[in-house]
Amino acid sequence: MKTKELSKQVSKVKDKAVSKESSLQTKILKLEAEKNRRANELKQIKQSKQSAEKKFEVRLKDLQVSLDQSESHKQSIQNYVDFLKISYATMFEEGLPPAPSSFGSSYFLK
Secondary structure, eight states: OHHHHHHHHHHHHHHHHHHHHHHHHHHHHHHHHHHHHHHHHHHHHHHHHHHHHHHHHHHHHHHHHHHHHHHHHHHHHHHHHHHHHHHHHHHHHHHSOOOOSSTTOGGGGO
């Protein structure tokens, strides 16, 4: 009878071990699935980040080009304004008699 009881105990221990192993295998599969899901999520986030960085770099370059063009245009306009100032000053200074030295001058009475 002892062998029968011993056999039952061994069988129970085996059943528990098989059940525990099965439970652990299920847990391992779930954890591996979660790991894969998170790895895919991380991969997508990295790709999204790289895409956003590329878009940012392109936008930054576009803005830099636009700024450079604006600065160049501003400088051209400033050069033209300076040219006009000099031209008008030269043109009108040549056509006018010399400015009187004071308001009491007899120049205004002529």
